[in-house]
Amino acid sequence: MTQCDLYFISGSPPCWTVMLALEVKGVNYTPRRLDNAKREQKAPEFLKINPRGQVPVLVHDGTTVCETLAILAYLDAIVPEPPLFGVSPAATALVWQIISECEGSLRERVSDVSRPLFRGKGEEFADRISAGMARVRDELALLETRLESGPWLAGDTLSAADLVVFPVVMQLCRAAARPEAEPMKLGVVPLSRHWPNLDAWRKRVEALDGYDKAYPPHWK
Numbered sequence: 001m002t003q004c005d006l007y008f009i010s011g012s013p014p015c016w017t018v019m020l021a022l023e024v025k026g027v028n029y030t031p032r033r034l035d036n037a038k039r040e041q042k043a044p045e046f047l048k049i050n051p052r053g054q055v056p057v058l059v060h061d062g063t064t065v066c067e068t069l070a071i072l073a074y075l076d077a078i079v080p081e082p083p084l085f086g087v088s089p090a091a092t093a094l095v096w097q098i099i100s101e102c103e104g105s106l107r108e109r110v111s112d113v114s115r116p117l118f119r120g121k122g123e124e125f126a127d128r129i130s131a132g133m134a135r136v137r138d139e140l141a142l143l144e145t146r147l148e149s150g151p152w153l154a155g156d157t158l159s160a161a162d163l164v165v166f167p168v169v170m171q172l173c174r175a176a177a178r179p180e181a182e183p184m185k186l187g188v189v190p191l192s193r194h195w196p197n198l199d200a201w202r203k204r205v206e207a208l209d210g211y212d213k214a215y216p217p218h219w220k
């Protein structure tokens with residue numbers, strides 16, 4: 001494999017998705033960490049790489065790929081095994097359905113809950129967090145039910161659906177574990193008590209080869 005660089009911000013769920021995919025595919029890469037506090041993603045030299053000033057960005061063998069899902073598709077094309085987008089039409093559709101549901105509902109709903117908590121504004125936005133959490137709970141319930149049919153979100157094998165959803169659920173868990181969130185009784189952590197299937201799935205992801213390497217550096 002020729003030179004591969006990944007530009008990322010630590011703790012960014014989309015970047016974590018790509019890092020997990022790189023590990024699952026066994027792709028060696030050079031991590032290029034950008035400091036969000038210094039707005040390095042908006043520096044002129046990075047804007048030459050991605051004019052949108054966002055990460056993740058993969059640069060491989062002269063090809064620059066922006067956007068998480070585009071990067072996953074690219075990785076699947078250059079390293080076909082293990083396939084991330086299903087091997088039958090029905091499996092491919094299911095993987096995309098779960099990803100679309102995450103992008104259309106879960107990700108934003110989790111941000112509504114986690115953003116104020118990460119900014120230390122839990123008390124100020126307590127009502128908004130509770131309302132947002134009710135909407136997140138609907139999504140978690142769908143995932144919990146889905147995991148009754150198989151170990152991975154799209155069935156028997158790990159897929160891009162797991163890699164996309166996992167960091168979003170972990171972001172929620174991290175926010176819900178903040179002391180400020182405790183009196184709000186969000187009903188997220190410990191996952192083992194509130195969402196046992198999601199907890200078992202989390203452990204499966206954590207057991208993947210390379211999981212530790214992909215873990216957000218500033219969470220360690």
Ligand SMILES: N[C@@H](CCC(=O)N[C@@H](CS)C(=O)NCC(=O)O)C(=O)O
Pocket residue numbers: 009012013014015041053054055056066067068069
């Ligand atoms: N749709 C994009 C979203 C990427 C995105 O939102 N990246 C965030 C990190 S989570 C970012 O770069 N934020 C910095 C900024 O917008 O200045 C993708 O999936 O790659």
